[in-house]
Amino acid sequence: MKYIYLILALLVLNSCENELEFEAPSELTFNGFWDSENGARAAHSGLYGSFRSEAGTFWALGDLRSDVWGGSTFESPSSIDFIESNFTVSTAPYGGWAGFYARIHQLNDFIANVPTVDFNNESERDHIMGQAFGLRAYYYYILLKTWGGVPLTTEILNSTSPEGLSKARSSEAEVMQLIKDDIARSLESFGDDASFWNGNRNYWSKAATLTLKGDAYIWSGNLLGGGIADYSEAKNALEEVMDMGNISLVPNYGDLWGPDNENNSEFIFAVQYAENEAENFYNSFTGRTTEIWPQFDEDGNSMEGFVINGANRYGPSIKTLLISDDNLDSRRDATFIRLYSDSNNGDGYPTFNGDKYFGSVLKKFLGRIDGSVRVFDNDFPVYRYADALLLLAEAKNHLGEDPSGEINSVRERAYGENYVPAMHAYVNASMEDNTEAILKERNVEFIAEGKRWWDLRRAGDKYVIENVSFLDPGEEFKLVLPITLDMIGRNPLLVQTPGYN
Numbered sequence: 001m002k003y004i005y006l007i008l009a010l011l012v013l014n015s016c017e018n019e020l021e022f023e024a025p026s027e028l029t030f031n032g033f034w035d036s037e038n039g040a041r042a043a044h045s046g047l048y049g050s051f052r053s054e055a056g057t058f059w060a061l062g063d064l065r066s067d068v069w070g071g072s073t074f075e076s077p078s079s080i081d082f083i084e085s086n087f088t089v090s091t092a093p094y095g096g097w098a099g100f101y102a103r104i105h106q107l108n109d110f111i112a113n114v115p116t117v118d119f120n121n122e123s124e125r126d127h128i129m130g131q132a133f134g135l136r137a138y139y140y141y142i143l144l145k146t147w148g149g150v151p152l153t154t155e156i157l158n159s160t161s162p163e164g165l166s167k168a169r170s171s172e173a174e175v176m177q178l179i180k181d182d183i184a185r186s187l188e189s190f191g192d193d194a195s196f197w198n199g200n201r202n203y204w205s206k207a208a209t210l211t212l213k214g215d216a217y218i219w220s221g222n223l224l225g226g227g228i229a230d231y232s233e234a235k236n237a238l239e240e241v242m243d244m245g246n247i248s249l250v251p252n253y254g255d256l257w258g259p260d261n262e263n264n265s266e267f268i269f270a271v272q273y274a275e276n277e278a279e280n281f282y283n284s285f286t287g288r289t290t291e292i293w294p295q296f297d298e299d300g301n302s303m304e305g306f307v308i309n310g311a312n313r314y315g316p317s318i319k320t321l322l323i324s325d326d327n328l329d330s331r332r333d334a335t336f337i338r339l340y341s342d343s344n345n346g347d348g349y350p351t352f353n354g355d356k357y358f359g360s361v362l363k364k365f366l367g368r369i370d371g372s373v374r375v376f377d378n379d380f381p382v383y384r385y386a387d388a389l390l391l392l393a394e395a396k397n398h399l400g401e402d403p404s405g406e407i408n409s410v411r412e413r414a415y416g417e418n419y420v421p422a423m424h425a426y427v428n429a430s431m432e433d434n435t436e437a438i439l440k441e442r443n444v445e446f447i448a449e450g451k452r453w454w455d456l457r458r459a460g461d462k463y464v465i466e467n468v469s470f471l472d473p474g475e476e477f478k479l480v481l482p483i484t485l486d487m488i489g490r491n492p493l494l495v496q497t498p499g500y501n
Helices: 002-020 037-053 055-063 096-116 122-147 172-190 206-223 227-242 318-323 330-335 385-398 404-418 431-445 452-459 461-467 485-490
Strands: 267-271 336-340 357-362 368-370 373-375 380-384
Touching: 037 055, 037 096, 037 122, 055 096, 055 122, 055 380, 055 452, 096 122, 122 172, 122 206, 172 206, 206 227, 206 267, 206 380, 206 385, 206 452, 227 385, 267 385, 318 431, 330 404, 380 385, 385 404, 385 431, 404 431, 431 452, 452 461
Parallel strands: none
Antiparallel strands: 267 380, 336 357, 368 373
């Protein structure tokens, strides 16, 4: 990857020189770069380096404002104003659309130029085009969910003047239509090819596009008036994922996590991290030895000697700790190490004890120990099979169908040999009860995976207001972010997000 970044740096430097001479067709290209398959492949690898640089932002936008975080931390907590939705037009977070348009321009350039490049194997060119359209749809989907209507651009960047770059915000319906169109283009490019690029799930695939389609069409159906037609499209896409044969639940939930378990059958698309290349952002959910070593885990074991080199800036809420506090559910021990101030005479605290609770270390993404240090090189899953299953449950529920099969598939894996149908199996009920059951299952299943805020939003405004204590009825406008005053100053065509004026 370091060579890819070197190539990209040379591209940017060269493009800036050409741009000043008004000769370059795009800021992201230089003369001759698109003349060869090798150039196209280098640009293809660069798409993933760029995507990885945004992974922490994707996670924060999809998780932090939910009811999962905001609990006690060992150190000064981060992102408190964002967690509490405490911002104004003057303090709006993620100015400049979080930098996503730089990535979109990179994709626009790729999409415009790769079809002109001769490949020895044209099916490989089709595959990477399917990836590019899927990635662009994903970026726009995050933009839509975060800000509502946003500017749309699908052309290569051929101007840096304010007049050339300024665009008004398109409507939410128009943004969603581009997302749907890119999903269709991605599936057309993939055709019948359901393979993973080089057998690696760190690349976008047809399965990823289909899962995104299910996700986006449910959003469109419930929040943008698409209704039955969109729910049916979502269901069909997600059922196609179920039928692929190369994706399935990993038998044991704990076997999803850790560098030794990556590229498993459940991951549909995951961001790659590796030692000496890039480490993930999850060290901020751990802590330092000075705080951790004097504590005890929930089994009464001393934490002294625990190898760690992180920080503790985000703490799970009490609600999160309680909802995941089921000793028969394997997800409990695979998600957090709950720390207590004493060992309870060696018996530990098999159920949550608020009086003795000290804090938590996120266990899912603890990486691995290399000598005397911990390396945070877990891959970050964007989509996995359990996600597709529970999205299918959502689509079925909206269609008035029974979602219990999908819910119970996830539950049965979670409880393993402890699974007792009479106790743990979900039975189809009203649409509202089903929604609550799906939300709860997704909450426990995907803790710290950047899903909960989007899950609540996709279910509907009332579910956000009911579950997030920092938001009250009448503050629904806060579900999308304002744009910064600086952004409006630089682009006079922009209009502030409704509700923030």
